[in-house]
Amino acid sequence: MEIFRAHVLVCTGTDCAASNSVEIINTFNGSLIKHNLEKEIKVIRTDCFGACEDGPVVVVYPEGVTYYRVSLKDVEDIITEHLINGRFLSRLMVKRSEAEAELPVNVEETSFFKKQRRIALRNCGLIDPENIEEYIARDGYQGLAKALTTMKPADVINEVKISGLRGRGGGGFPTGNKWDFAAKQVNETKYVCCNADEGDPGAFMDRSILEGDPHSLIEAMALAAYAIGSKTGYVYVRAEYPTAVKRLKIAIAQAKEYGLLGQNILGTGFEFDMEIRLGAGAFVCGEETALLRSIEGKRGMPTPRPPFPAIKGLFGKPTILNNVETYANIPVIVHSGGAEFAKIGTDKSKGTKVFALGGKVNNVGLVEIPMGTTVREIVYDIGGGIPNDKAFKAVQTGGPSGGCIPANHLDTPIDYDNLIALGSMMGSGGMIVMDEDTCMVDIAKFFLEFTVEESCGKCAPCRIGTKRMLEILEKITSGKGELSDLDDLERLAVAIKAGSLCGLGQTAPNPVLSTLHYFKNEYISHVVDKKCECGVCKALTNFFIIADKCRKCGLCAKKCPVGCISGEVGKTVFEIDPAKCIKCGACEEACKFSAVIRK
Amino acid sequence: MPSHVTETQKEKFDKLDSFICQNKENPGSLIAVLQEAQNIFGYLPLEVQKKVATGLNIPVAEVYGVVTFYSFFTLEPKGEYEISVCLGTACYVKGSNLILDKIEKILGIKAGQCTDDGKFSINACRCIGACGLAPVITINQDVYGRLEPDEIPDILRKYREA
Ligand SMILES: Cc1cc2nc3c(=O)[nH]c(=O)nc-3n(C[C@H](O)[C@H](O)[C@H](O)COP(=O)(O)O)c2cc1C
Ligand code: SF4
Ligand code: SF4
Ligand code: SF4
Ligand code: FES
Numbered sequence: 001m002e003i004f005r006a007h008v009l010v011c012t013g014t015d016c017a018a019s020n021s022v023e024i025i026n027t028f029n030g031s032l033i034k035h036n037l038e039k040e041i042k043v044i045r046t047d048c049f050g051a052c053e054d055g056p057v058v059v060v061y062p063e064g065v066t067y068y069r070v071s072l073k074d075v076e077d078i079i080t081e082h083l084i085n086g087r088f089l090s091r092l093m094v095k096r097s098e099a100e101a102e103l104p105v106n107v108e109e110t111s112f113f114k115k116q117r118r119i120a121l122r123n124c125g126l127i128d129p130e131n132i133e134e135y136i137a138r139d140g141y142q143g144l145a146k147a148l149t150t151m152k153p154a155d156v157i158n159e160v161k162i163s164g165l166r167g168r169g170g171g172g173f174p175t176g177n178k179w180d181f182a183a184k185q186v187n188e189t190k191y192v193c194c195n196a197d198e199g200d201p202g203a204f205m206d207r208s209i210l211e212g213d214p215h216s217l218i219e220a221m222a223l224a225a226y227a228i229g230s231k232t233g234y235v236y237v238r239a240e241y242p243t244a245v246k247r248l249k250i251a252i253a254q255a256k257e258y259g260l261l262g263q264n265i266l267g268t269g270f271e272f273d274m275e276i277r278l279g280a281g282a283f284v285c286g287e288e289t290a291l292l293r294s295i296e297g298k299r300g301m302p303t304p305r306p307p308f309p310a311i312k313g314l315f316g317k318p319t320i321l322n323n324v325e326t327y328a329n330i331p332v333i334v335h336s337g338g339a340e341f342a343k344i345g346t347d348k349s350k351g352t353k354v355f356a357l358g359g360k361v362n363n364v365g366l367v368e369i370p371m372g373t374t375v376r377e378i379v380y381d382i383g384g385g386i387p388n389d390k391a392f393k394a395v396q397t398g399g400p401s402g403g404c405i406p407a408n409h410l411d412t413p414i415d416y417d418n419l420i421a422l423g424s425m426m427g428s429g430g431m432i433v434m435d436e437d438t439c440m441v442d443i444a445k446f447f448l449e450f451t452v453e454e455s456c457g458k459c460a461p462c463r464i465g466t467k468r469m470l471e472i473l474e475k476i477t478s479g480k481g482e483l484s485d486l487d488d489l490e491r492l493a494v495a496i497k498a499g500s501l502c503g504l505g506q507t508a509p510n511p512v513l514s515t516l517h518y519f520k521n522e523y524i525s526h527v528v529d530k531k532c533e534c535g536v537c538k539a540l541t542n543f544f545i546i547a548d549k550c551r552k553c554g555l556c557a558k559k560c561p562v563g564c565i566s567g568e569v570g571k572t573v574f575e576i577d578p579a580k581c582i583k584c585g586a587c588e589e590a591c592k593f594s595a596v597i598r599k
Numbered sequence: 600m601p602s603h604v605t606e607t608q609k610e611k612f613d614k615l616d617s618f619i620c621q622n623k624e625n626p627g628s629l630i631a632v633l634q635e636a637q638n639i640f641g642y643l644p645l646e647v648q649k650k651v652a653t654g655l656n657i658p659v660a661e662v663y664g665v666v667t668f669y670s671f672f673t674l675e676p677k678g679e680y681e682i683s684v685c686l687g688t689a690c691y692v693k694g695s696n697l698i699l700d701k702i703e704k705i706l707g708i709k710a711g712q713c714t715d716d717g718k719f720s721i722n723a724c725r726c727i728g729a730c731g732l733a734p735v736i737t738i739n740q741d742v743y744g745r746l747e748p749d750e751i752p753d754i755l756r757k758y759r760e761a
Pocket of ligand 1: 050086165166168170171173174175195197198199201283284285286287288289320322428503504
């Protein structure tokens with residue numbers, strides 16, 4: 001490996017790539033050649049640093065200085081100032097939200113990273129994912145080497161049990177126990193599968209691990225295979241993640257070249273190979289039995305359990321299925337020991353959890369926190385609070401299976417059991433912040449629309465029940481709700497939860513139940529007062545023109561499809577006739593002076 | 600083969616044929632074959648499904664069942680430019696439905712449809728993992744983020760003139 005005096009890391013995660021990071025890399029490379037520095041300094045493409053809001057992000061090592069929102073014309077400055085003269089460019093070192101605070105110098109010292117602890121994401125953004133040697137340089141494949149040369153399969157399982165690791169795909173089942181079941185099956189053929197379907201519509205940590213550190217998944221699956229006695233692995237990846245698939249393919253090829261996959265791995269006689277299978281856009285395929293059917297090339301419909309996959313799974317053989325993030329922890333657990341891992345976290349939830357923090361929060365991105373961190377720390381310390389001085393309303397976790405956590409529970413330490421007690425769940429890790437402008441009835445409807453569309457239709461309570469619930473919510477948001485609808489929602493919810501075959505149906509009512517529980521007042525004002533305080537539900541909103549702001553240009557009147565805005569151009573303030581208004585919002589959009597508001 | 604199949608159509612079928620041959624023995628390869636078929640043809644008309652069924656030696660009904668189960672597969676051709684509007688949670692909270700409304704209004708079609716000239720189609724999709732840029736749309740391979748409805752006309756114009 002050549003030695004370079006400095007490395008320039010440029011994020012090419014989807015977010016940053018969208019804002020030009022590929023051109024930034026090209027400009028860097030061209031410029032380095034111009035300065036005769038191409039043999040001294042290396043530009044590396046890395047994946048998401050988790051600071052997407054401030055992308056494109058460039059980090060210069062060895063100093064570890066982060067530059068935010070780098071544009072093409074900044075490249076020359078970074079080279080001449082930092083790389084030639086050794087001076088940092090402070091103007092690029094502040095995040096939007098930290099502009100007024102003291103200048104942080106290191107990635108680790110910015111408020112975004114300070115409260116985090118990176119295990120699953122340990123390499124993301126720090127190594128070139130297309131170069132196996134960089135993974136190896138950071139203890140990569142050490143866990144596998146240790147296991148194959150010094151541990152029995154049962155020792156590996158024991159280490160995972162000691163770590164207390166629970167599944168990160170949502171359910172939180174203890175990983176060691178799952179492996180143990182599969183290991184105890186006597187069968188020539190067993191399978192190790194990875195769930196990279198990432199269906200929660202607001203989560204992308206699995207994608208980031210696949211794109212930023214694909215070898216950690218390969219190492220972990222090889223360890224799992226050794227532990228349960230399998231020779232074949234499948235990774236089931238969403239078709240929407242082409243970069244992840246590409247990098248995983250490269251990584252698999254490199255691992256084979258280095259003798260870390262294939263036959264006689266590390267000269268120990270152990271054999272393991274893996275394949276990628278692409279999903280085809282069905283949320284229910286994230287459910288384990290459906291996923292296995294889909295790998296078999298069939299319609300991804302869930303089947304009853306038992307038999308559990310560990311006994312009878314893919315092609316009828318004993319199979320383990322784990323989530324990407326679950327696997328990403330495994331090499332560390334085997335390499336440094338389960339006891340070390342178990343020191344982090346709470347009593348029953350060990351280690352860390354990655355969340356995709358998004359929505360109405362200043363710092364958007366992936367955050368990895370030790371279990372037990374409070375929601376407040378995530379939203380305010382790491383997330384930098386709510387933009388535009390709006391009031392916090394809730395965070396939503398667990399996606400379409402989860403629920404929301406309102407302001408009075410902000411200090412709850414996050415772990416599997418606490419979230420369930422609050423009526424939400426860990427889920428795969430979407431964490432969406434909502435502010436005073438978010439209508440909770442609308443959010444409940446949003447998630448139900450999702451489940452109605454994604455229900456596979458196999459069982460009636462899920463197929464028909466969720467549709468009925470959605471119809472009630474549509475009735476409420478269009479201003480035709482009655483109080484008895486709220487009771488009907490709850491009754492349906494109970495029946496759907498009890499009568500559905502798979503997790504999709506069993507959890508589908510959660511977003512409704514949770515918002516009904518914490519934000520009943522919003523439902524009541526929709527039903528009784530026929531009002532949506534947030535101005536989201538159009539039928540319950542009225543449009544007004546603020547007289548002081550109106551410049552009498554008449555544009556709104558021109559755009560109004562029903563001609564209900566009157567006034568004389570240049571002479572009088574324009575006015576909306578609420579009786580005729582169909583609430584299309586065209587006037588609001590047309591007005592260049594923000595004179596039209598909704599209330 | 601029907602007479603309207605042009606030379607390029609034939610090339611497409613040949614390509615599909617050779618992919619089927621390579622993957623025939625691989626258990627559970629139906630979805631992978633359909634994905635490749637959709638790459639080749641842009642969509643999955645019945646004649647392509649029939650070809651896949653004969654090639655893999657399974658009933659057409661099973662092929663059709665799989666095609667209609669997964670939202671990634673389409674029975675209709677897509678536009679030259681496919682606009683995907685993210686309706687994932689993070690984007691939704693940041694108003695992606697307003698972006699979708701705007702695009703639908705400008706193009707005069709709904710999500711799932713294609714314009715008459717075959718230029719644009721709209722697809723409402725879930726989180727594409729770029730929530731940091733919410734609200735996000737993609738047009739073929741290009742990603743546009745932190746959008747306001749006002750920016751849509753200019754973006755669409757670029758492609759219309761292309
Ligand atoms: C409807 C539904 C969707 C799911 N989607 C996912 C998913 O996208 N990713 C995931 O890892 N697990 C998902 N799961 C959980 C899986 O069924 C399974 O429990 C998990 O992959 C097991 O891995 P773990 O123990 O490592 O979490 C889903 C479950 C249900 C019921
Ligand atoms: S609960 Fe819903 S998604 Fe699950 S098997 Fe039944 S119908 Fe299908
Ligand atoms: S567009 Fe705005 S400023 Fe112009 S008349 Fe209407 S409300 Fe007044
Ligand atoms: S919301 Fe639509 S109908 Fe109502 S006043 Fe504005 S433009 Fe006219
Ligand atoms: S929710 Fe739109 S990119 Fe994630």
